[in-house]
Amino acid sequence: MRLGPLIAQALEIIVALAAAPLFLGWVNQCRAWLANRSAPSILLPYHNIRKLFHKDAVIAENASALFRIAPYIVFGTMVLAAGIIPSLAGRLPLVVAADAIALVGLFATARVFLSLAAMDVGTAFGTLGARREMMVGFLAEPALLMVIFVASLISATTALPAISAHLAAERLGIDPSLAFTAVAFTLVLLAENARIPVDNPATHLELTMIHEAMLLEYSARHLALMEWASALRLFNYACIGFALFVPWGIAARDIGPLGLSLAVPVLALKLAAAGGGLAVIETVSAKLRVMRAPEFLATAFLFAVLGLLVHVLLGGA
Amino acid sequence: MTHVPFNQQLLNVCAALLLLLSFAMLSQRRIVSLVNLFAVQGVVLTAATLLIAWRTGEGHLYFSALLTLALKVAFLPWLLHRLIRRLGVYWDTEPLLNISGTMLTGILIVVFAFGLAQPITHLASTSMRNAIGIAVAVVLLAFLMMITRRKAMSQVVGFLSMENGLFFGAMSATYGMPMVVELGVALDVLVAVLVLGVFFFQIREQFDSLDLHHLERLSERQ
């Protein structure tokens, strides 16, 4: 295998690792601005991670090995996902490892391990968080799959790079089915990344928290990995969104220095815009009661299915 | 109207008598006279057999006439009378279907029987083909009697007169069955009545009555 793609692959992963916390910071900053608060430093997530890595790990006595392995696995899956999703370039070595469906499976793996780890210590909040996380998951996952289905039906493939390449090649027109799925995807993204209105990353209020509840027993480096992983997850979802709905600017054909050097700034732009948009949504919408989350996700599912139907109807006609 | 030979007329008279008798049995409620009627039936049957024997000159018919006389006129009635005395059952209770109703049904049955006998009658070469219909009628009437009676005893008499009907049928259709069969049938009837005798005593000692409503326990209506 030639060296170029490998380097590109490595570059993509590194960019992801580096950019993920930054993106999170950016979103928080935008939210602060929109809320007329003085924004924290955009680098705050880095500081957090660094700080956590230096602390002593405190673990419950009855925690099993699973509890300690889980952070690494979750982190690993997220990094792998970052390597597969064409954020900078398609046609990368890792791409063959998994198509879009496998990618969804990858996220599911992360979620399952996260939940298992949360149940391991056997505290009230851990199990509660795990349950809620799985609930959100089993509703979000099909919606995400439907979104991908529509894209794959349009481009006759389930390989993400191929999809985005195909979509990018298409004439720039508004495709109604894609529009529906875009909405669905946004909702899924909010839910999966524990953002308002499904969850609130900023609070530890028992009754409402989902994602945070699962991390309660973690500390130090394990917590750091978990935080980093969730930042990566947000980043990954954003990149999937880009690949599906604004696929332009990804170095589809040539993964030489030129293409990449062109792709990086484009990605930065997209991230900035997405972060802004995300912040806006989070600011204007209110946190839902946990039991309302299913309805929220059902809407997402509905949108995705509508997109599917629209596609088949118009495509069939 | 063609001329009918004398003994032929006699035979027809016998047939008519048999029919009359079974109607009489159908309406009779006194068990003693029921048995008597049965005996008379036997007499008529014997007469008919003798007539046929005389006419056809079939040797074995004389024998079966004898058999009939011995069994159905002498032995069975005697046995039944004895049982009646020993068991003290003289009256049958009100039949399930009242007399007039029974009679009406009987008439219908006779009509049906004649209709039934048509194909046979056409074929029969015997001199008394018309009697076949009567034989069937006798059988079915006996059947009806068994259905409508409530006392074991009268049911048995019905059973026996049914056998009479069969015998008469055999006579009128085919001048009787082969000897070996005749004997077998007679034997069976004999044994049957003996068994019945045993039966009556068993039933009596259990229920001290021969009323059939004691014998209605085994059913699916739990």
Added chain:
Amino acid sequence: MIASLPSPLTDCLALVAAWLAIGVAGLARPRSVRYAGRALFVLGALVGLGLAAAAAWALVSGVTETRVLPLGLPELPFHLRLDALSSVFLLLLGAAAAGVSLFSAGYFRDSEGVAPGLLCLQYHVFLASMGLVLLADDAYAYMVGWELMALSSYFLVTTQHRIAEIRRAGFIYLLMAHLGALAILLSFGILQGGSWQFTFDAMRAAHVSPAWATGAFLLALLGFGAKAGLVPLHVWLPEAHPAAPSPVSALLSGVMLKTAVYGMLRVTFDLLGHPLWWWGLVPLAMGLFTALYGVVFAAVQTDMKRLLAYSSIENVGLIFIGIGLGIVFFGVGMPALAALALLATLYHSLNHAAMKSLLFLGTGSVLHATGQRNLGRLGGLIHRMPWVAALTLIGALALAGLPPLNGFVSEWLLLQSFLFADEIPRAFVNLLLPLGAAVVALCAALAAYVMVKFYGVIFLGQPRESSLAHAHDCGLLERLGLGWLAAVCLTLGLAPVQVISALAPVTRQLTGSAAPQGAAWWLLAPVPGRAVSYAPLVFLLAGAAIVVLTVLLVRLFYHQRIRRTRPWDCGFGEVSPRMQDTAEGFGQPIRNIFQSFFAIERELPTPFDAAPRYRIVISDRIWRALYEPVADWVRRLADALAVLQQGRISAYLLYSFATLVILLAVVLAT
């Protein structure tokens, strides 16, 4: 003929016979656990391995042989046949049986209620009868094997016959099995098409009119569906599986359900030959409903074996979805896609055999160690029984359909084949089928939910009962059994390309078109010419590499100091086991979302209860809606008829009289 030189068929036959022999040998010393309960079962496991090997060889060498045994009916001796289809399922049978028997050798004690020898007999007759079902090439041999399978497994299910529920479960099981068998029998009766030959060859040759063929197909679907547990014919399954001893549950769920799949494929694609495309919609619809129904019920169960039983129903649903898709594709003339769908079916059958057996055996170990089947009284066993916990985790993750394990592969294939549904040249169908994909996706996600509940509540958290402290890990033989099945799961997960190329002859036999070949030995692609791929090996290696790298970096740069304290739990004081979610609690979201599925009766505590208690009974609507009315109807009819026989002799005489008169009238009339 073939008998002279050794042949795969002869080998398989000999091995199946060997099972029978082992079973009979069990009666020699029925009371001895070491002989009948241990040695013979190990022997049986070896036979299973042998069978798997022979079948695999037959599959690879691609032989198709037939032979006739001097048994059976005079006109219809036992015909046997070994072809690609049967050898795949024989492989499944052998491999699964090997693991289960190995486990059983360590599992069965004489506390099972029946003498070990008898158990050994029933167990091995069960295995042998399944072998006969897979080998049979005529209706009679097939039905003999089929019913024998039901019978032997019935005795196994009712091993603990002193418990009334178990007797009831056994009764329902055998009743459903028998009714199903009757349906299959009639289907064969149609298939022989007037040629009084009941050999499958004759049925292949026979020409059946479309109407009759449809009848045969529906009857077969009824019969095999009843065995496989398609909703609404599933009622026996969640009763029988928990009732049986765990190894038997493993066989029932892992292998026996697959014989129904085998039968369905055999009848539809082999004997009927040319299925009409719309037939496929029936199993497809039933499958979709079954899958959703099963997984939703699994999510709310509190008995771990019932949970697995319902999850089996779900998987059967997925399998039949594949069959339905295959029929549709084949019917509209897309053999390649039909091959893909059937491939998903076959692959999922193999997967489910491995993972569900594994999980049931796991529950068996838990049951022996704790004596508890109720999830509400388990927990924290990962500390007490690490082996079982570790091996079961593999099964659970596989069943949850997570890459890179095997469950995901078949799910992936199924979704891929759904992706082509829009090319079907039938209006509406191509519109509706993609919605099926949505249901499949939902089921897959719910399966993950169920598995997290299953594993988390049993093995993680704190023990909910003090008695669990004495739980012990399973013995060596049991570990071997579990390990073997786990290994099978991993292999199926990591080497899909090889498995698929091995399955190619089957799809070629069924649809005339080969299954998709991998682009490379490590790369899986559903159909040639599509830029789609899944490479579990790369996937796993890359993932592992990243994880290891992370671990190393962390070890390299940061200190390893760790303090152990009590759980923090957001600052609550004492953390008691009762604070954890119970099984009911974990199922609660599902219960709310899918309320319409269940017939729920609740007993909620009021705020003023001195000793507040919470009880909830979730039962199957279908049972009340479908089966109880039928039973009532039969009972009422019987009561009505009973009037006929009211004990009066005159009435009886009247019957005779009436019969006589009526018949005479009939004769006169004609």
Added chain:
Amino acid sequence: MMELPFLLGFPAVGAITLAFWGARRHAPEINAAFSLGTFAAACALALRVIAHGPELLWREQFFIDPFNVFLVALTAFVGLTTSLFSRPYMRVEVVHQRVTLGRLRLYHSMYQLFMLTMLTALTTNNMGLLWVAMEGATLSTVLLVTLYRTPQSLEAGWKYFILCGVGIAQALFGTILLYFAAEKVLGAQGVTALLWTHLDAVKSQLEPAVLALAFVFLLVGYGTKVGLAPLHNWLPDAHAEGPTPISAVLSGLLLNVALYAVVRCKILVEGSLHSSLPSRMLMGFGLLSVVLGAFFLFRQRDIKRLFAYSSIEHMGLATFAFGLSGPVATFAALLHMTVHSLTKSAIFFTVGHAAQKAGSQLMEDIRGLITLSPTVGWGLMLGSLAILGLPPFGVFASEFLILTTAMREQPWSIPILLLALGVAFAAIFGRVQPMVFGDSEARRLPHAPALLPVFAHLAIVLVLGIYIPPYLAEWYRAAAHLIGGP
């Protein structure tokens, strides 16, 4: 040709001997010995017929052909095993003081007499003698049904006597009509005119109208003894109230022989009618019996009544199969007669022991046989499963053939059959399971149960399910060919 004299001689002599010695200590053994002799003679006869084909004997009054010789062998065999079973059973009854020694004598002598009538009915060539023997069978068993002299047994006996007597009277009239029709062809007063072989030879010339009527009477007559609904009402009572060995032979033998008579008549009538009227009648009766039997099964509480109704159902099935009247169906019907009589008598053996142990025939009193005495428990369980038509037992083989044939020939009948079979399965199995499984508090018996007969029967049925020996198959084929049908 010495087999036949022995075949009929053994039971005849036995009946007389036991009439005097029947109460002695070794009477049961004597009984068994005579039955053994009969069985030996039957086997010799069977072998001879297989070797030399059909034979006529004693001025053509007796006739052995494949059809009846296999029933002869079956009858003799079941007679033997039943006598073996009744050894401990009746001894226990004596100990329990349900029968006096006098009645024991009656029982033994009548048992032999019953065998005699059965064998005569099977082997005779004379339709008249057939009738005589059938009536004789009723008479010899009616006093056995009332052996216990309980009110119920007397009632059962009375119904048995009257209903069968009346029925058989109809059969006599049918025979007369047959004779009447035959006379036209075979010449007046021909002693040969009632010989089946001659009738069979000229059956195509017999007058259809008469034979149609004759068949109705014969069918109603012998059908009553077969237990065809709605003429079956005597059957459950007689089975339930008599001693179990008698229930076994009634179910296992009498019904078969009666059906044999019906089929003999059907052959003649169909030959003359050239229409499928008789077949349709048989099918109608068969279906009705199957359905009614199945539904009555549902309400039973008495175990012997339960299996009596199952006999009705199975006889109905066999009759239905004869009505289908293809070579396959007839084959299946014969096979069904065989396996049913073997299985059902085996079941009655186990039922007898079970009821004695529990001291009651009510099913709710019989529990946990498998814990009390595993052999009886397993016998009952396996027997019931066999009778329910589960492979590898022979009943499945016959039902397989019957159902698949009916599926093609008479599709309309299939739903009815399925309903009935399903109901029967649920009814019988749902009651047998709790009797066999679970715990029990029943007592031990003074005499060990005789289980050899049970498992001998089940073994044979099992073998017939997976392997029908060629000569037996030949036998069935020959019989099926003989019965033929249009």
